[in-house]
Amino acid sequence: MTSPSASRPATAVLLAAGLGTRMKSSRPKAMQRLAGRPMLAHLIASASEVFDRLVVVIGPEMGDVAELAAPYPVVIQHERLGTAHAALQAEAYFGDGDVAVLYADNPLISSETLTRLLEARHAPEVGLALLAMRPAEPGRYGRVIAQDGLVERIVEWADATPEERAVDLCNAGVLCADAATFRRWLHSVKNDNAKGEFYLTDVVDCAVADGVRVHAVEAAEDELRGINSRMELAEAEAALQARLRQKAMENGVTLVAPETVFFCADTTLAPDVLVEPHVVFGPGVTVESGAEIRSFSQLEGCTVQKDAIIGPYARLRAGTSIGTGARVGNFVEVKNTTLGDGAKANHLTYLGDASIGARSNIGAGTITCNYDGFFKHKTTIGDRVFVGSNAILVAPVSIGTNALVAAGSVITKDVPEDAMAFGRPRQENKPELGRRFKETLNARKENG
Known part of the structure; x- marks a missing residue:
């Protein structure tokens, strides 16, 4: 936690009670994914770097959201009566110091921007700080009406005059104030509007009416965009991917065609990694x-060690570790397997639930038969083993160091160290039979 004022504790209230109605989804909005991570998880990650305490407000029957929020406390908004009402459900957790209200469907706010929000709140005589942006298309966002750097009011688009709609400073909805004052303002918000809801933005009117200075902290649209539809989710994904690509390249990663590479939020690439299109x-x-x-x-749940080469057209699945200088080639799938230093599996191979030693070579078309329809079994291959093409290794099975498995073999028993294993039927050649068979088929074809 890097709160600007260690002497004043800060609490973040994360509103995550929204349904996925506009997304036509049975999944809550907070659980929709960006870069492989639920939106709420993005917000928790950034908020936890800045605030001393977090509390998450969810709706009823949202066990998956509560599980994601753990170990932070969760409160339930049993009736969806608006954002101010939702924030009040967490009142018991406000404590002393400052309170900020954030939104799970506004998940890309950086910890740097949240820090600036708290710093603005601590400026002399500022009683309320909010986040605002200047989007390329202001559209129906509420407008922040300010004078001499201080916010006078927030006007909803539907209520705005043509002059107010021309203002390009838009409200992002995030507010921060002293806990005791924030609590009082929330209790004073009324629901005398068309929807009969208690709106958090009305807190700004309460602050201005009290003569409190309200300061707007501007941040980029890509950080503050709200996500309420599948289209907005896709736009946010594009913005986040651009951010992740830029960060990777700034950290020394080469992306040959950055716009074609897609990251997860937790992807970790060291300097001098090369990623092709x-x-x-x-x-x-x-x-x-x-x-x-x-x-x-495609890679997931795996570690690729120094100087290894993966692909093209390779798939690494969960539980896989690729050793230093190892190679996984085209159309090779690796799952829950350790490939030792300098080992190779270059073509058309499936390696599942296996341990493969250093400098071993796995021939094209090799399969570890790890599943018998009921249980998974392990294949263990020692160092410097050569497995010929189209070998079938039926687990559980072990192949000793420096052994050789002949091409086309079906291996069902352990192979000792230094041994050569053949597991295929004896070849028989029938003289002239090939020619006669072709002649018979050709005659059948010509006669219809």
Whole structure:
């Protein structure tokens, strides 16, 4: 936590009770994903860096949201009576110091912007600070009417005059004030509007009526955009991906075609990693320095160590660790497997639930048969093993160090160290039979 004022504790109230109605989804809005992570998780990550305490307001029967919010406390808004009403459900957690109200469907606010919000709140004589933006298309956002740097009021688009609609400073909805004062203002908000709801933005009117200075902190639209539809979710995804790509390149990663690479929020790439076009990173990926991720590869839940080469057209699944200098080539799928330093699986192979030693070579078309329809079983391959093409390794099975498995073999028993294993039927050649068989088929074809 990096609150600007260690002597004043700060609490963030995260409003996450919204349904996915406008998204035509049975999933709550807070659980819609951006860069592989629920929107609420993005907001928790940034808010937890700035605020001493977090509390999450959810709706009834939102167990998945409550689980995501853990270990932070959760309160339930049993009736959806507006944003001010939702914030009041967390009143018992306000404590002393400052309180900020944030929104789960406004998830891309950076910790730097939240820090600036608190700093503005601590400026002399400022009683209320809010976040505002100047979007390229102001549209139906509420307008922030300010004079000499101080906010006079927020006008909803429907109520705004043509002159007020021409104002490009728009309200992002986030407010921050002293806990005791905020509590009083929230209790004084009325619901005398068309929807009969208690709106958080009315707190600004309460503050101005009290003669309190209200300051607007401006931030980029990409941080403050609200997400209420699938289209807005896609726009936010594009903005977040652009941010993640820029951060990766600033940290020393080469993206050959940045716009074609898609990251997860937790993707970790070291300097001097090379990522070719059309690569997708799922959750839980770490790639170490010098590694290359070639085109059309997909990675999730895995670690790629130094100088390894992945792809093109490779898939690394959860539980996989690729060793230093190892190679995973085209149309190779690896799941829950350790590939040792310098080991290779270059073509058309499935490796599941396996441990493969250093400098072993897995031939094209090799399959570890890890599932018997009921249970998963492990394949263990030692160092410097050569597995020929189209080998079928039926787990559980172990192949010793420096062993060789002949191409086309079906291996059902352990192979000792230094041994050569053949697991295929004896070949028989029938003289002239090939020619005669072709002649018979050709005659059948010509006669219809």
